[in-house]
Amino acid sequence: MSEALFSLIAATGLLLGSPGPAPLALAASGATFGMRESTGFLIGILLGLCVAIVGATAGVAALLSAWPQARFAVQVGGALYIGYIALTIATAPVGERGQSAKTRAPSLLDGFILNLLNPKAYAAFLAIFSQFLLPIEGRGPSYIATGLICLLVAAVVDFIWLALGGSLRPVFHKPLPARITRVSLALLMLAAVATVFLR
Template sequence: MEGLSGFLLAAVALAGSPGPATLSLAAASAAFGAHQTRGYLVGIVLGMVAVMAITAGGLVGLLLALPGMTSVVTVAAAIYFLWLAYRIASAPPLVEGSSPGRPPTFLGGLGLSLINPKGYAAMAALFSSFVLVRERLAVDVGLKIAVLTIVITAVNVLWLLSGTALTRFFREPRSNRIVNILFALLLLASVAVAML
């Protein structure tokens, strides 16, 4: 367990930094409120647990070793993130008493995590760079998944609450447009950085 403090520090830095999941979660909670965005949050967290299992099991390496598969995965993820950025940038301002549309769902959060390049890169770095329990691979992987699930949940709750704090900016059309476009650009920038 000598690597736990370094692992925790790296986990908070990687999970807490702006990325597709955190930015879309903040934008969704700003637009729909924390209560209506809970399912999306749970989907993101459970999707990341699946990403951890996929990464730890070596399936990502096997998939990307297939000829041409890296390009297919990259293009599919890019199309999804462009669509998501467009949805965020073009969302209308909130009007008191009216519905801003449908909030993102559990399945949307799950899907986002499963195609998020930042998630796979972060998990690969964390799983390959730290050993928490020596000579007991299953225990080491299980402990990493447990610790990361707690960190990812806490970080995403903070992003959800920070988005809720921005709700007032979503009620005025001009500031709404600025915040939406800023979130969309940050989302695209975070994906570009993760894919490099």
Template sequence: MLSNLLLLWLAAFPLMGSPGPATLSLASLGATYGFRASFRYLGGIIAGTTAVLLIIATGVTAVLAADPVVLTVLQIAAAAYIVYLAWKIGTARFGDLAAQVEGGQKMALVSFVAGFGLAIANPKAFAAIGAVYSGHVIFAGNPALDAAAKVAALTLVIAIVNTAWLAFGASFARYLTNPAIGRPVSIAFALLLIASVGLAMAGG
């Protein structure tokens, strides 16, 4: 059982933790607004990605595959939000970002709802989690226990990798108050976000 769990984690961390719309948005917001200001968004990403995991574990993806209109609409909305997020990050004003966040001007951008909505419609999440979930067995011969164990194990991965990406981005925040440094870095994050949408939609 332990060896099966370790194999699951060895596959899950690099696949689920690789760059994608959710992880890059966390890094971008962390770099632009800091860890604490982006914490609610992180909670939304974790909750939304866990919901994707539960959708896969309960077989609801089969229903979505049979009638994918709703999922497609959600994915288009998520892609539009990522483009908007990239624009806001790429054009962010430096030097007073913390004050803007504390004053509530950027709360919609870093809200729980925004993170949850992006995560639940993230094509990469469905692909990566689906591959790991279906490709590993922890408790052979006991489907219910196996499903529960995989959900618990992958929920832990979701929390760790997304928190790590936000922390990674936030580690740059103190350098970005200088426009000479912050402007090119923010534009780079914005371009990576837009590229992640294209790759995720193409792969999804």
């Protein structure tokens, strides 16, 4: 059991912690708006992951694989939404006063929608549930325990991404480095989305 648990944690950490749209969006939000202001966004991302976990166990990921048109539509919707989040971060005013007056951190709803439209999350959980399901008696308890471990690992990994972004916050007191960092993080988010379409 301990070996299966370790394999599950490692696989989940690698699949969900690799630089993708959600982790990069968390880092960018933390760097732009600070950790406290980005907490709702983090919670929304985790709630979206809950939907992806349930969806993967219910076969949504298999459905998206079977119907490429539906998968493509979800990918396009997700890409557009991630583009909106990236634009919000890249164009946020420099300096804390202007920032709070003119723009806001991505919200809980923004995070939820981001992961709700993230086919990578569904595919990751389909892979996890097909290869790293915890060996617990009964299919239901096994899926529930595996899903809860995945959610816990995701919470830790996503918090680390948010904290890494938050550690860049002092750079944002100077206008030029702030703008360069924000635009760079936004471009990395868009590059992560582009890789989905280039496969």
